[in-house]
Amino acid sequence: MAKEKFRIESDLLGELQVPKDAYYGVQTQRGINNYRISNTRMCDYPDYVISIAYVKWAAIQTNNALGVINNKITKAVEKACKEIVEGKLHDQFPVDMMQGGAGTSVNMNANEVIANRALEIMGYEKGDYQHCWPNDHINCGQSTNDAYPTTIHLTIIRMNKPLVESLKNLAAAFRAKGRAWKNVIKMGRTQLQDGVPMSVGQEFTAFANWLDEEAKNLNNAVKPLYEINMGGTAIGTGLNAAEGFPKVCAEKLAKLTGEPFVAAKDLIAATPDTSQYVNYSAALKRLAVKLSKICNDLRLMASGPCCGLHEINLPAKAPGSSIMPGKVNPVIPEVTNQVCFKVIGNDTAVAFAAEAGQLQLNVMEPVILECILEGITWMRNAMDTLRVECVEGITVNKKHCEDMVKNSIGIVTALNPFIGYKTSTKVAKKALETGKSVYSIVLEEKLMDKKQLDKVLDPKNMLK
Incomplete structure (x- = not known):
């Protein structure tokens, strides 16, 4: 039976x-x-x-x-x-x-x-x-050694398209916030210290521009994948393939898929070469690095709410603690960070696997493929989640941002062209020691008149 x-x-x-x-x-x-x-x-x-x-x-x-x-x-x-x-x-x-x-x-x-x-x-x-x-x-007319890598090429090309679409959608969500908050002033920071004023809109627009750059970089990274080694058979010599197979097969595949495939000029060179995967994986890693940095910034900007920066509010998605009542954690940026770490780690595996090729073949292509496809899938899911569950629902604490600018010594930088760096330094030091505002100290010491000072410290003038 x-x-x-x-x-x-x-x-x-x-x-x-x-x-x-x-x-x-x-x-x-x-x-x-x-x-x-x-x-x-x-x-x-x-x-x-x-x-x-x-x-x-x-x-x-x-x-x-x-x-x-x-x-x-x-x-x-x-x-x-x-x-x-x-x-x-x-x-x-x-x-x-x-x-x-x-x-x-x-x-x-x-x-x-x-x-x-x-x-x-x-x-x-x-x-x-x-x-x-x-x-x-x-x-x-084939071998695993030409059919398999050609399949990898087409798979990455196909999966890159929805990845880039998700990336562009996320960039658009950040850009929308940038437009909405273009006039909301806040304190810019370097080394986590007060720097100079900027707008929340400028910050979110910068996030969008970073991501747009990565979309272009990913699309550039797929271009080497259009060169394929079909017809090279076992090691690129073309043994057992009919005369003309490489060129005809590339043309047939291009027609079927709508992708501009061409036969590799040197099939023996192309068969063990995995540099195109290294290149694409590096583009994925570059995106992961930038996206993780953005999530770090979102978590810092939303820190608090009472004892942190509290410039923005992230949508509340889950109770943040089993012991601390009222705590809500930035879980969506956190999970996105972790996806980025995975992609960065996968890129290291891709590099080791590419290096491990020997003579006329690289037998480590399965792990290269798995790392890249996992990375594409995870990154796309993470970006969609970040956009829908976080970015689109972010709100800004406008008054709090403006108050921090007014009370910061960072605005003294805007006075450099008028009172000089040395005098500005003295004003900043006095503000820190006394708790007085930069504004009041400048007027007390008659370094500038009120009309001129108000003009220099106008948010519109500081944001140009």
Whole structure:
């Protein structure tokens, strides 16, 4: 009875039971058995599954155009790939993201699923590979070493787009606050000490501009990914690929996806090269560093409410303590900080993995991919959460901000051009020692007349 639930498939290592209804085959089953590492599977990243389907779709079209695969098999494979691109059969990609073998289990998972679906389309049973082989037909003219990295390239390109969209939406939320609070004066600070006045609007607009820069940087970072090594096969020599495969396949993939893919000029150089992943991961890290800095600032600006800066109010999202009544913590910026730390750490793993490449292949690409896809996913979720649950609901304590400026010695800097740095220093020192305001000391010592002093210390003049 148990045997009816399985079919028997074989490979180099011998026979193995595969679930009868599964579209994957023996090598995918070995991957399932071997790698129980991250509990994150291929199918947890839909763009990843879609990307490898596109790669196999382009490959079968290329082989057909070059006269290697007949029309019957090509049409069935194309239909199978199209179904996967449309979201079907994703549950048939259960291999763990973390694995050995430089992605062979991923490549064979796709080869087997597409072959078995193509067999069904042609009217055959799953596993009846004599009519359509995972290796001889779906993987024709390819190796894991060109199909897998090309899939990684397309996956990152696809996932970068919604990431950048979330980033731009967050920047827009900060910019809206910047416009609303352009005339709310506050004290700017350097080294956590009073500096010179600025507006809350200027501060939030700066946050928006930082994030806009990161959107441009991420889009620039995907550009090297448009160069692919399809047709290089095992090490870039093109062994077993038809003449002209690299150029034709890049053109086919570009047409299918709408992305400007081109064949690498030197396939032997391109096959072990992971520098494009290092570059993109660095862009993710750069975003994480800036975003974490912004969250640090939000938490400082909202500190208090009675004994901190208390310049802004973050939306209250959860009781802040199991022992301190009334305490509300800045939980949304805090969780965003932690996501940023994870992305920064992942970038270190990417760097080590890229460095670990040896000779004609880098077998560490699975961990590179996992780190980058996790980073993209976490950062997008964090930015959406920060925008919706925090930034859009921030309010400003206008009077408190203005009072701190009036009572700060920081405004003395604005007097430098009129009374000189040395005299300004004496005024600041006296203000600290006596508790008197800079304004009153300047008038008492007749350093400036009231009309001139009021003009210099007008918030509009100090914010230019």
